[in-house]
Every structure is written in C-alpha cells, then in structure tokens.
Amino acid sequence: xxxxxxxxxxxxxxxxxxxxxxxxxxxxxxxxxxxxxxxxxxxxxxxxxxxxxxxxxxxxxxxxxxxxxxxxxxxxxxxxxxxxxxxxxxxxxxxxxxxxxxxxxxxxxxxxxxxxxxxxxxxxxxxxxxxxxxxxxxxxxxxxxxxxxxxxxxxxxxxxxxxxxxxxxxxxxxxxxxxxxxxxxxxxxxxxxxxxxxxxxxxxxxxxxxxxxxxxxxxxxxxxxxxxxxxxxxxxxxxxxxxxxxxxxxxxxxxxxxxxxxxxxxxxxxxxxxxxxxxxxxxxxxxxxxxxxxxxxxx
Amino acid sequence: xxxxxxxxxxxxxxxxxxxxxxxxxxxxxxxxxxxxxxxxxxxxxxxxxxxxxxxxxxxxxxxxxxxxxxxxxxxxxxxxxxxxxxxxxxxxxxxxxxxxxxxxxxxxxxxxxxxxxxxxxxxxxxxxxxxxxxxxxxxxxxxxxxxxxxxxxxxxxxxxxxxxxxxxxxxxxxxxxxxxxxxxxxxxxxxxxxxxxxxxxxxxxxxxxxxxxxxxxxxxxxxxxxxxxxxxxxxxxxxxxxxxxxxxxxxxxxxxxxxxxxxxxxxxxxxxxxxxxxxxxxxxxxxxxxxxxxxxxxxxxxxxxxxxxxxxxxxxxxxxxxxxxxxxxxxxxxxxxxxxxxxxxxxxxxxxxxxxxxxxxxxxxxxxxxxxxxxxxxxxxxxxxxxxxxxxxxxxxxxxxxxxxxxxxxxxxxxxxxxxxxxxxxxxxxxxxxxxxxxxxxxxxxxxxxxxxxxxxxxxxxxxxxxxxxxxxxxxxxxxxxxxxxxxxxxxxxxxxxxxxxxxxxxxxxxxxxxxxxxxxxxxxxxxxxxxxxxxxxxxxxxxxxxxxxxxxxxxxxxxxxxxxxxxxxxxxxxxxxxxxxxxxxxxxxxxxxxxx
Numbered sequence: 001x002x003x004x005x006x007x008x009x010x011x012x013x014x015x016x017x018x019x020x021x022x023x024x025x026x027x028x029x030x031x032x033x034x035x036x037x038x039x040x041x042x043x044x045x046x047x048x049x050x051x052x053x054x055x056x057x058x059x060x061x062x063x064x065x066x067x068x069x070x071x072x073x074x075x076x077x078x079x080x081x082x083x084x085x086x087x088x089x090x091x092x093x094x095x096x097x098x099x100x101x102x103x104x105x106x107x108x109x110x111x112x113x114x115x116x117x118x119x120x121x122x123x124x125x126x127x128x129x130x131x132x133x134x135x136x137x138x139x140x141x142x143x144x145x146x147x148x149x150x151x152x153x154x155x156x157x158x159x160x161x162x163x164x165x166x167x168x169x170x171x172x173x174x175x176x177x178x179x180x181x182x183x184x185x186x187x188x189x190x191x192x193x194x195x196x197x198x199x200x201x202x203x204x205x206x207x208x209x210x211x212x213x214x215x216x217x218x219x220x221x222x223x224x225x226x227x228x229x230x231x232x233x234x235x236x237x238x239x240x241x242x243x244x245x246x247x248x249x250x251x252x253x254x255x256x257x258x259x260x261x262x263x264x265x266x267x268x269x270x271x272x273x274x275x276x277x278x279x280x281x282x283x284x285x286x287x288x289x290x291x292x293x294x295x296x297x298x299x
Numbered sequence: 300x301x302x303x304x305x306x307x308x309x310x311x312x313x314x315x316x317x318x319x320x321x322x323x324x325x326x327x328x329x330x331x332x333x334x335x336x337x338x339x340x341x342x343x344x345x346x347x348x349x350x351x352x353x354x355x356x357x358x359x360x361x362x363x364x365x366x367x368x369x370x371x372x373x374x375x376x377x378x379x380x381x382x383x384x385x386x387x388x389x390x391x392x393x394x395x396x397x398x399x400x401x402x403x404x405x406x407x408x409x410x411x412x413x414x415x416x417x418x419x420x421x422x423x424x425x426x427x428x429x430x431x432x433x434x435x436x437x438x439x440x441x442x443x444x445x446x447x448x449x450x451x452x453x454x455x456x457x458x459x460x461x462x463x464x465x466x467x468x469x470x471x472x473x474x475x476x477x478x479x480x481x482x483x484x485x486x487x488x489x490x491x492x493x494x495x496x497x498x499x500x501x502x503x504x505x506x507x508x509x510x511x512x513x514x515x516x517x518x519x520x521x522x523x524x525x526x527x528x529x530x531x532x533x534x535x536x537x538x539x540x541x542x543x544x545x546x547x548x549x550x551x552x553x554x555x556x557x558x559x560x561x562x563x564x565x566x567x568x569x570x571x572x573x574x575x576x577x578x579x580x581x582x583x584x585x586x587x588x589x590x591x592x593x594x595x596x597x598x599x600x601x602x603x604x605x606x607x608x609x610x611x612x613x614x615x616x617x618x619x620x621x622x623x624x625x626x627x628x629x630x631x632x633x634x635x636x637x638x639x640x641x642x643x644x645x646x647x648x649x650x651x652x653x654x655x656x657x658x659x660x661x662x663x664x665x666x667x668x669x670x671x672x673x674x675x676x677x678x679x680x681x682x683x684x685x686x687x688x689x690x691x692x693x694x695x696x697x698x699x700x701x702x703x704x705x706x707x708x709x710x711x712x713x714x715x716x717x718x719x720x721x722x723x724x725x726x727x728x729x730x731x732x733x734x735x736x737x738x739x740x741x742x743x744x745x746x747x748x749x750x751x752x753x754x755x756x757x758x759x760x761x762x763x764x765x766x767x768x769x770x771x772x773x774x775x776x777x778x779x780x781x782x783x784x785x786x787x788x789x790x791x792x793x794x795x796x797x798x799x800x801x802x803x804x805x806x807x808x809x810x811x812x813x814x815x816x817x818x819x820x821x822x823x824x825x826x827x828x829x830x831x832x833x834x835x836x837x838x839x840x841x842x843x844x845x846x847x848x849x850x851x852x853x854x855x856x857x858x859x860x861x862x863x864x865x866x867x868x869x870x871x872x873x874x875x876x877x878x879x880x881x882x883x884x885x886x887x888x889x890x891x892x893x894x895x896x
Contacts, residue, residue, distance in 0.1 A: 230329040232331045233340055240337075249347065
C-alpha cells in the first residue's frame with residue numbers, strides 16, 4: 001500500500017525530493033477523499049434567501065430558518081468569485097533553527113507548508129500571492145489564480161533565505177495594498193515578535209474584511225528547555241543572551257511557553273482570527289486538514 | 300554544656316569551605332547555545348531569578364551545614380542532660396591517693412583527709428544498683444560496697460609508698476570496663492604529683508580527675524648511706540636532701556635514739572654527719588629533718604655496724620713495711636692486736652689478707668691452700684715491669700714493679716696493667732705484690748698507712764649485710780639470714796631468701812640460725828614522693844589519654860554519674876546531617892518543581 005506523503009514525518013518527506021515534489025505529494029494525499037474544495041466559500045458573500053427547489057444543493061440550505069419556521073430556504077450569494085489569498089511568510093533568522101538534526105528547520109517546514117497550501121488554493125482557482133519578510137519585506141509575489149503561477153510561487157519560496165530580525169507590521173501593511181478586495185491572509189511565522197504590534201496589524205486586516213489565518217510554527221525543542229547543565233543562551237537575531245541552568249528553569253519555561261501559546265490563541269479567537277499552533281514534527285497533511293476543518297466550521 | 304570526645308576531629312571543619320570553593324572554582328565560561336525562543340527564557344528568568352538565587356543559596360548553606368554536622372559528629376560531642384538526682388546503675392571506681400605525699404598538710408589538714416572527704420562525697424552519691432571499686436596507693440583494684448569503702452576510708456593513712464597513678468587509673472578503668480553494667484566512670488582523687496605519672500596506652504572510658512590541691516613547701520631525705528659501713532666506732536653518714544623549699548632545715552643523725560651529729564641543709568644539698576657510735580653491734584641510725592608539712596619523708600633509716608678497733612695479727616713474715624705500718628696504727632688506736640684479721644702468706648681460718656711469698660716456688664703451696672679454703676683465685680707467673688695501681692682506694696697511682704699474675708673470680712678491688720692486683724672472695728683478700736719497696740713504691744709513700752688501715756679494717760672484714768628496700772618491695776636477703784625481726788614479731792625467711800619488705804619504714808634485723816644478727820633490712824620511702832609539683836593537664840592527657848577530664852570540685856559534683864545523664868550527640872548530628880542531605884536532594888531535584896503548573 002502506497003504511503004500518503006501528507007501523513008508522513010515532515011523530515012522524511014523532505015528527503016524524498018524538492019519543494020515541488022513534496023508539495024504535490026502532500027496535496028495529493030490531502031485532497032484524497034475530500035468531496036469538495038477544502039477552502040471553498042471564503043469570498044462568497046451572502047445576498048438573500050429564496051425558497052428551496054428540488055435540485056438545489058443541500059449545503060446551501062439555511063437550517064436556521066427551517067428550524068424556526070419549518071420552511072425550506074436556500075442562501076443566494078451576491079457574487080461568487082474566486083478567493084484571493086496572500087500568504088505572509090516569516091523568513092527571519094529565528095526561523096532557521098531546529099532542535100534536532102532529524103527535524104526540519106522552522107523555515108524549511110514553513111516553505112513546504114506554504115508550497116502545499118498555495119497548491120491547494122490554486123487547484124480551486126483561487127488567486128494566491130506571497131510576501132516574505134524578516135525585518136523588512138523581502139519578497140512580494142502578487143496574487144494570481146492561474147495554475148502555472150504556482151511555479152512562480154515555488155521559485156520565490158525556494159529563493160527565500162534566512163534573514164535578520166523580525167518585524168511583521170510592514171509586511172502585513174503591505175497586504176492591504178495587494179488585497180484590494182476582501183480575501184484570505186495566511187500568516188506563517190514562529191511569532192517570536194511583539195505580540196501587541198502583530199495583533200494590531202492582524203486586527204487591522206480583519207477590520208478591512210479579510211479572513212486571517214495564523215500558523216504559529218514551533219520546533220518541539222522550543223517547547224522545553226534542554227542543554228548542558230549551564231549554558232549561555234543566545235538569540236540568533238540579536239546576539240544577546242544570558243547564562244542559565246536549564247534544569248533549574250525547565251519547569252517554569254515550559255509553563256511560560258504554554259501560557260504564550262494560550263495567549264496567542266485567546267487573542268486570535270477574540271479577534272476572529274484563525275490560529276493554528278504547528279509543531280515542526282507534525283505531518284503537513286494534518287496541519288492542512290486541521291486548518292480546512294476549522295474553515296469549514298467557521299464558514 | 301557540650302564537650303567533645305575527639306576534639307582533633309574538629310579540624311575537619313575546614314572542609315566546610317569546600318562547597319563555596321567548588322562554587323567559586325567551578326565558575327567557568329559556559330558553552331553558548333543558540334536558542335531562538337530566548338524571549339520565553341528571558342521572561343522565565345526575569346520572573347524567577349530571585350527565587351533561583353535564594354534556592355542556590357539555600358543549597359550552598361545546606362551542603363555546608365551537612366559537612367559541619369558530619370565533622371561535629373566525628374568529634375563525638377556529648378551534652379550534659381539534667382535528669383534529676385538519680386542515675387542508672389553505674390560501675391564506679393575511685394582512685395584515692397594515700398601515697399606518702401598525701402600526708403602533706405594543707406590548710407590544717409592532710410591532703411589525704413581532703414581526698415577521703417571527697418571520696419565519701421562520691422560514695423554518698425552512689426546508689427544501690429551501682430558497682431564500686433576502690434584503688435589505693437598500692438594500685439590494687441578492690442571491689443567494695445559503700446559500707447566497706449567508708450570503713451576503708453575512715454582508717455586510711457598515708458602509706459610510705461609511691462603511687463603509680465598511670466597504673467592505678469588503668470586498673471580502675473579495667474575494672475569498670477569488665478563490669479556487666481553498661482555505664483562506668485572512674486574518679487581520681489590525688490595530689491597529682493607529676494612524678495607519679497607513668498605513660499602507657501591511653502585509657503578509654505570516662506575518667507574524672509579532681510584538680511590538684513595546693514602544694515606546701517617540703518624538704519625530705521632522699522638518701523643516706525653509712526661511710527664506712529662498719530664504724531670503729533666512729534664513722535659518718537652522707538645524706539642527700541630533696542624536695543623544694545627556699546629555707547634551710549636542721550639535719551640530725553641519731554643512732555639508737557642518741558643524737559650523734561647535726562648540721563643544716565637546704566634542698567639539693569649533700570651533707571656529711573660524722574659521729575661515734577654510742578654502742579657496738581648492729582645499731583639503728585636515723586637521719587632526721589625538722590618537721591615540715593610533709594612528715595613522711597623527714598626521716599631516713601639506716602643500719603650501722605659498730606665495733607671497736609679491728610684486731611689484727613701477723614701470722615707469717617709479710618714484710619718490714621707492713622709490720623711497721625701496723626705498729627703505727629696500733630699506737631694510734633686505730634687497730635688492736637688480735638686475730639680478727641690475719642696477715643699471712645696463705646689463707647688462715649678467719650679473715651685473712653694473703654701477702655704473696657717472695658719466692659715464686661712457694662706459690663704452689665699457697666694455691667693449694669686457697670683451693671682447700673674454696674677460694675677460686677690463684678697466683679700465676681711472676682711478672683716484672685712498671686705499672687700503676689688503679690682503684691678507688693688510697694695508693695692508687697703508685698708504681699708496681701713486680702707482681703704475680705692473679706687468675707680466678709671474685710671482687711676485684713684494684714688492678715695493675717689491666718690485671719687484678721687486689722682481690723677478695725669471702726673473708727680472703729689477696730694482694731698480687733708484696734708490700735715491699737722492690738715490688739711497689741707504695742710502702743715508701745704517705746698513702747701507705749691509710750691504705751693499710753683500709754685494707755685490714757674494711758676490705759678484709761668485708762661489708763656488713765645491709766639490704767635496701769622500699770615498703771612492700773620484693774627483696775632477696777643474705778643466705779645466712781633465716782628470719783627478720785619486726786616490731787610485731789619475727790618473720791621466717793624462705794629458702795629462696797626472697798620476701799616482701801614491710802609496708803613501713805625502719806631498720807629490721809636479719810638473724811641467722813644461731814641467733815646472731817647477720818645484717819639489716821633498711822626500708823625507706825621513695826624519694827620521688829618528696830617532689831610535690833603537680834602535673835598539669837597536658838601532662839595528664841599525655842600520660843593517660845585525651846579522654847581524661849580534669850575537673851574542679853564543683854564540676855565533679857555536677858559531672859559525677861554524668862555519663863548516665865550525658866548524651867552523645869553523634870547519632871543526632873548524623874541524623875540531622877542525613878535529613879539535610881535529603882532536603883538538599885529534594886531542593887536540588889525538585890527545587891523548580893514548585894513553580895510548575
């Protein structure tokens with residue numbers, strides 16, 4: 001029985017081939033068994049109800065009205081256009097790190113996730129673009145719904161190299177220039193940045209009517225504190241650091257990480273932002289499926 | 300109050316510096332770890348750095364405390380526990396020093412009286428379940444009851460003996476340790492003379508030594524010898540004065556109760572007391588000092604053999620110079636005419652001075668006569684040359700030109716050229732040269748007459764049978780003696796001649812089977828008892844071990860039977876150290892666990 005790449009260990013999957021091959025394999029596995037487009041309906045705006053007629057798709061049936069009045073109505077949409085999505089990818093220095101030699105760095109994981117996600121979007125004729133940033137915007141690929149645009153995206157993603165620091169606001173502001181109509185913003189980052197500033201920018205996107213999806217990438221090695229009995233821990237972006245004993249701080253550190261994730265999740269939920277905490281040892285298919293399911297419930 | 304049984308172990312407290320030193324020395328540059336999520340770490344460290352510092356300080360203190368407690372436990376601390384007046388059954392040995400020095404009077408009473416009072420106090424504290432021993436100056440371990448101990452103390456007097464404190468304490472400790480009772484103590488009540496301490500293995504167990512009482516000044520007779528041993532009838536006694544005192548004291552010589560000489564002396568002096576014996580035969584002489592605070596060492600007993608001038612007769616021709624010299628001595632009253640001592644060219648029946656024959660051919664007959672008399676000496680070849688006389692007698696250093704070679708065994712009184720020249724065996728004295736000017740220069744020298752007097756009055760007669768002993772000491776008496784006359788009666792002397800000297804000082808006559816006195820037994824005190832300087836704590840511990848506690852009267856009263864109420868804290872400290880180690884492990888292992896969610 002053939003292995004589904006979307007459910008394999010990301011590191012092992014990455015060993016199989018280049019970005020394109022991995023993304024295709026993952027998406028192929030991911031889409032297997034799905035009866036409809038996983039991210040459909042993001043940009044379909046509701047217009048009015050009309051009585052149900054035989055032959056109408058049951059998924060457009062308004063169950064709430066039927067529950068209240070026992071009559072069948074279907075939802076009609078004012079405009080049905082393809083989705084416009086902009087993927088914002090963090091390529092800062094902190095993303096270029098892994099806690100184990102048999103794990104992908106956060107950046108490598110993110111690249112493959114972005115490639116797969118963009119392929120899924122393009123497969124359903126959604127226009128997809130890309131912004132890469134570190135402490136400034138590094139790469140911009142405008143959204144396009146053509147299928148061959150995927151190779152352009154792949155080339156841009158492949159060309160991304162670890163940058164310096166992390167400043168997300170310029171990239172997120174740039175989204176507003178690139179997405180004139182309401183669309184989907186996918187923010188892929190390790191979120192090792194100022195939460196308040198980022199949330200402010202994401203809220204702004206929400207106010208502009210965009211759906212926002214956040215993939216919070218984290219290496220499992222960042223969840224707990226390991227290392228020699230005493231070490232100087234150094235920030236790869238700033239070079240600053242201090243001496244600590246992992247054994248003494250481990251418990252408190254783990255709680256801090258847990259609290260941070262919970263805080264991000266709570267703030268995103270409060271702002272109507274779809275938040276996904278992603279560990280880099282989780283198969284890509286599970287991440288995509290979890291995101292698709294969440295969108296399905298929200299939609 | 301806490302004391303330590305092994306105080307040297309406290310040196311290990313320096314080990315308490317190990318954790319801080321390790322902490323300081325272990326501060327090296329740590330490795331660098333690149334870690335992107337440092338903002339989480341920063342938040343954590345900021346939040347908990349104070350707690351971590353406190354925890355690390357606590358760990359350091361716990362480690363130091365554990366080392367300190369273990370070292371203290373190794374020093375075996377003991378604490379006095381007040382637990383009422385009763386005590387568990389205890390084996391108690393009391394060493395009471397009733398040696399001669401304990402007879403010293405301090406503040407109106409003897410040291411022994413004070414020590415006995417303290418001993419009674421100790422006994423009063425004992426209870427029915429206790430086992431008691433008493434050790435006196437003879438060092439013997441006596442098992443006693445409270446009643447018998449009181450009776451012994453009531454009748455106790457200073458004995459004229461020396462107490463070996465080391466031996467006595469070790470005997471007491473041995474008795475206590477052999478008791479079936481688990482607890483034991485030894486109480487030492489002594490004037491703690493430094494001269495009484497003998498070294499040995501350190502004693503184990505609880506030994507409480509009452510600190511030494513103050514000491515008085517004291518002078519004593521260290522020794523006294525008669526010179527000559529046979530008085531005719533005059534003579535002298537040479538006495539040594541010991542002790543320590545700034546002043547001088549009168550020194551008297553009494554013979555059979557009559558004072559015959561007197562002088563004054565101070566500590567360290569040697570004095571000569573000359574006099575004339577008030578009678579003849581064996582007399583009792585006493586060298587006596589003026590009474591001081593310690594009376595027991597103020598007298599010294601000695602036996603004096605007194606007689607008139609020695610009766611000397613010439614049997615064969617022994618030379619003109621000898622005959623002329625004897626005439627001079629007779630005229631001076633130093634000798635008399637008679638046959639107590641005979642001068643001849645061969646041994647006679649009594650005391651004889653054998654002057655060798657001039658003709659070597661006659662020596663064979665002389666040698667046969669010597670053999671018949673049982674004398675081992677023989678005259679050998681005639682030697683000619685020039686040698687000097689060597690010996691402790693008048694005429695030493697004078698030249699000898701001719702002499703016979705003397706061979707045999709016996710007392711050698713003078714030598715010439717390394718060979719015996721004047722010898723004696725029993726009552727027979729032999730000269731290797733005739734006393735003529737062609738044989739030796741002695742007859743024409745001024746020392747000849749004194750030499751001749753000593754020869755006939757002292758050497759030829761021999762030393763009287765005087766035996767010296769200390770009270771209770773084992774001695775061997777002359778073979779002729781069959782009994783010794785004591786004031787309380789006569790004591791038969793076994794065939795071996797070995798007896799124990801009486802426990803009292805004095806002069807005791809030795810009598811042969813015919814009832815004649817053949818010698819005396821002089822029993823005198825040990826001169827070391829006259830030196831009352833006490834031993835200090837260092838000397839006591841050096842002699843008896845570090846476990847010995849020198850205590851005052853008040854401390855003795857408090858510490859007595861304290862062994863039963865003294866708790867050794869070693870176990871408690873080790874337990875506390877164990878608890879601290881466990882706490883340290885918990886803090887080190889789970890120190891940050893309290894902050895976990």
